[in-house]
Amino acid sequence: MARERTGQGIHIGISGWRYAPWRGRFYPKGLPQYHELAYAAGMLPSIELNGSFYSLQRPSAYQEWSAQTPDDFIFAVKGSRYITHMRRLQDVRVALANFLASGVLALGDKLGPFLWQLPPSMRFDAQRIESFLELLPHTARAAAALAREHDARVDGRAWLKAPRNLRLRHAMEVRHASFVDPAFIALLRRHDVALVVADTAGRWPLLEDLTADFVYLRLHGDKKLYASGYGDEALDRWAERIRAWRQGRQVKDARLASEVAAPRGRRDVFCYFDNDVKVDAPFDAARLAQRLKVRTGFG
Numbered sequence: 001m002a003r004e005r006t007g008q009g010i011h012i013g014i015s016g017w018r019y020a021p022w023r024g025r026f027y028p029k030g031l032p033q034y035h036e037l038a039y040a041a042g043m044l045p046s047i048e049l050n051g052s053f054y055s056l057q058r059p060s061a062y063q064e065w066s067a068q069t070p071d072d073f074i075f076a077v078k079g080s081r082y083i084t085h086m087r088r089l090q091d092v093r094v095a096l097a098n099f100l101a102s103g104v105l106a107l108g109d110k111l112g113p114f115l116w117q118l119p120p121s122m123r124f125d126a127q128r129i130e131s132f133l134e135l136l137p138h139t140a141r142a143a144a145a146l147a148r149e150h151d152a153r154v155d156g157r158a159w160l161k162a163p164r165n166l167r168l169r170h171a172m173e174v175r176h177a178s179f180v181d182p183a184f185i186a187l188l189r190r191h192d193v194a195l196v197v198a199d200t201a202g203r204w205p206l207l208e209d210l211t212a213d214f215v216y217l218r219l220h221g222d223k224k225l226y227a228s229g230y231g232d233e234a235l236d237r238w239a240e241r242i243r244a245w246r247q248g249r250q251v252k253d254a255r256l257a258s259e260v261a262a263p264r265g266r267r268d269v270f271c272y273f274d275n276d277v278k279v280d281a282p283f284d285a286a287r288l289a290q291r292l293k294v295r296t297g298f299g
Contacts, residue, residue: 011045027039041069052102056154058157062106062159074112078115094150097150097151098154104159105144106159133193137168138168140168171193179205180205212267217271229283
């Protein structure tokens, strides 16, 4: 039986770590770029790895990132934009095999949820979404099996070893109003995929339907996308929600697409700040972590 990641609780972190404006403000002045991941991982317990969105990485990169982080560190991994934005989830079996073979499994026990972010122009198509969800592996062993179907793009550099008994999780972030549909929520629940709760300053849907045994939260900025920081009131509100989800409850004012209640049960929560433009993300993450008694390196 695959090992559950339940009981690990609340993971709060940042989306990416390599940002020039952070140097000298979050990162100590003069810190070599090579040491930035190790520094960030010493300050926060989780990071959303987004280089995987832009291109296929190599196993050596994933191994290096793993080696630079603490034993209990968790990476969320953003799925390839070739799959989500270029192929738009259609005929992506080989593309998914290439992505899985590119080295993500080399993270071992540090591999957390996969994030699949859909483009704003993609409308809800039940058949297309279900076909994609059916492809997603939920164990490392199944992922390695699919990875063996890779094509020549990763020949000679494929990583096909599966961490033993590791269960995989997936989350989907949507950006079109047509996804505010009970049928979409039902699909996610059927395939045990989390709906990303995405705060995008009102630009795209913010939904809080619980569709899996974990919650994936992305905070892009509540007033200005990618730029505005979160004040005390906003952080208190998100902390309240995270406590409720962790305890197996839904908040009374939840913004929902479906009237069908989610099964009760404690949920792990993964929360990533993506308001990086003005260097708010790591500090907002630390302030939210403090409210939830999540240990950080900020003191």
